[in-house]
Amino acid sequence: MVVMHTVLAIVLVIGLIIWLRVDPVISLVLGSLYLGLASGVGFADTLGAITGGFGEIMGKVGLLIGFGVVIGSLLHATGAFSRMVQALVAAVGARRLPYAMAGAMSTLFPSIYVDVQVVLGAPVARSAAPLLGRNGLPLLAGAIGTGIFSGYVFVVPGLAVILVAGQMNVSLGAWLVGGLCIGLATALLTTFVFSLLLRTNYWKPETDEDASEAMVETEAQDAQAPPAGGPGLLLAAAPIVVPLLMIAFGAFAKLAGYSSELIGFIGNANLALFVGLLGAYLLARRYIGVERTGEVLTDGFKTSGEILLITGVGGSLGAIITASGMGVELGKLFSHDAGGPALLSIVLAWFVAAVLHVAIGSVSVAALTAASIIGPVLSQIAISPVVIGFAIASGALFAVQVNSNFFWMFKGLMGLSTKGALKTLTLVTSIASIISLLLVMLASLFG
Template sequence: MVVLHTVIAIVLIILLIIRFKVDPVISLIIGSLYLGLATGVGFTATIVAIAAGFGEIMGEVGLLIGFGVLIGAMLHAMGAFRKMVTALVKGVGARRLPYALAAAMSTIFPSIYVDVQVVLGSPVVRATGPLIGRTGLPHMAGALGTGIFAGYVFVIPGLAAVSIAGLLHIPLGMWLIYGFLIGPVTALVTTLIFRLLLRGNYWKPDRDEVTDPALIELETTELVTEDTRTPPLFVCLLPILVPLVMIAFGAFAELFQFSNDFIAFLGDANFALFVGLLGAYLLCRGTLGLKGTNTAMGEGFHTTGEILLITGIGGSLGAVIGETGLDEILAGLFSADAAAPVILSILLAWFIAAVLHLAIGSVSVAAITAAGIIGPVLASISVSPLVIGLAIASGAMFALQVNSNFFWMFKALLGLSTQGTFKTLTMVTSIASVVSLPLVMAAALIA
């Protein structure tokens, strides 16, 4: 009954938002209350889980979102993203931009949180989308989404990739080789398939995009009037690049076991983004003066409110699901023995991770939970732990949707309707999950 009630809760949330136009905050709370009460979690425990889930997510990403949004607001206000767009178009051409973005996100940036990636990447997507054509925004949004998550689950030091490898005792060097091949290939092929899908009548801008500027999050004002007033592009990008380098250095220091307390401090994402925020503030003060900087920051502060609320309530739903014991039910499905075919074992690992993601709404939690479920029975499976781990990574990406706080961040920051977010983020993560599955099966031939 837990599985049934979880499905009902997710469908209820989707119907409330899509069919009855109920605000996502209210819809998510209603779904969380139903699930907790229907599965016997209890009145008090359900409320405690909702509050605890909200607080836990805020503790993890609250500062990251706030700092990231403010960095984006100030860089946009002083014309940095317009300068970046111009350089990108000149460098790779408008038509190749989605593929360049997908490749970069899946190879260069997995060392940082997905929440930070979407905050820093969304202004570029929204600025470059119109250059590609009518479906430019969804194509760029899809490339951003698939690039982020293909890197997150396959490429070291993506959190999900590192977590799976650790739980299944897979040598990171071996994972690095296979993951670095599967991740970018998955991102690029998915971006191409999604482009083919967009050629028809799939995308309807009037329904799938938020056309009212007042309703688009991070709709900050570009305050510079002359391009010459904006600092050089490399200088403009330092508030983004420096935090990325700091976070990546901290991750690799831990990976290769030369970290210490000071390195961990420098590599902490919250501190790194604060350094970026400080840099953006100083650049903005030098470019726009005190008044312009305060205007840009004021718009950034205005943006963060709804994003933080929806993000936190997405965490509340995940916490209630965690109280239902769904993971224990799924553990019973994995009873493969030494005679089980390789493909069956891969499909079962993929399926468990995919179902967990659909239920929990967190790629990393789904991946970690699936690895925890499957790890104890690895000895009875005639398949390499590396292959099972890659199958878990593939399944954990499947169909990111409304019970994920990332879904609502993506929607708000990219100026999409809920339906448009389903058509981009949910679709590309589904495609990427399916596209990567045969690549994992191919890896089984040599691993």
């Protein structure tokens, strides 16, 4: 019965979000209440699990999310991200731009919101597209789309990475190198595969593009663009690069067998992102002034508050699933015997996250929910928790489409019709999900 009630709880959450358009926070709490009461957890223990799960996940990822969101807000306001994009275009030229954009979006920009990334990338795509010929716009649109989401789910400090790693008790240091390699390889390989498809008659500019709508959207964004004269390239990148180096230092020191309080302190992800926040704050005060910096901080804290709330109730759902006994049933599903392929667990984790994403339309909510479902039975799975986390990230990447707010923003800013957005963003994220699944399977052979 607990399996049936868990399925019904997830269906309830999905149905509330999609069909009744209920806020995900309310939907997740209602699903948690239903599962706890229907599965016999009890009135008091259900509430205890909801509050306890909320507090537990906040203790793991609360500061990381808050710091990461505010860093992104400050760097966007100072023009730091715009400076990086401009330097990229100047360095590689138009012909290599699709791969450069995919690589940069997947490795350098995950600290900033996906919607801000597409605001920055869309003007580059539209201005450079004619230099790449008839299929320049779809190629750049696909590269940007796959780059954004490959970084979002695989590369520290992407939001989906923090959610999955926190829910599954995986350190960001353990995730860092593998996630970076998978995220970058996924973005580049997907861009290559998509470029091969575009050599056919796949793209129809007359039906797949809609330039007039994009110009309206872009002009609206340009009106809010940060002032000129921002920080130089090295300064602009420092609040992103320094935290990554600190986390990497701690991870590599551990792998090399070196351990001390100082190394643990320097490599701690919370401290690393705080150092990045401090750097971004000082840059903002220098280049946009104290008053404007205060406004940006307020907006960033407001945004992070919304994310933290939904993250916390996602943790509540995970706690209820554990309390209901669903972990025992999932343990049977994910268990292995001598003749059973270990890769089956990777495929199952991928499938759970992919189905949730297609149904819900939110990469982060799908990733967190899948991690909440699978996390309680990690000890019964004969594969590294990091690899299972990668599989969840890969599944959550699958098919960004019409039930996603980002889809419509992407469509307008890129100058695409609905059909064109489906043929770029939805297709490349589906391809990226499958390619990354294969890469995760490969990674599992090494640990």
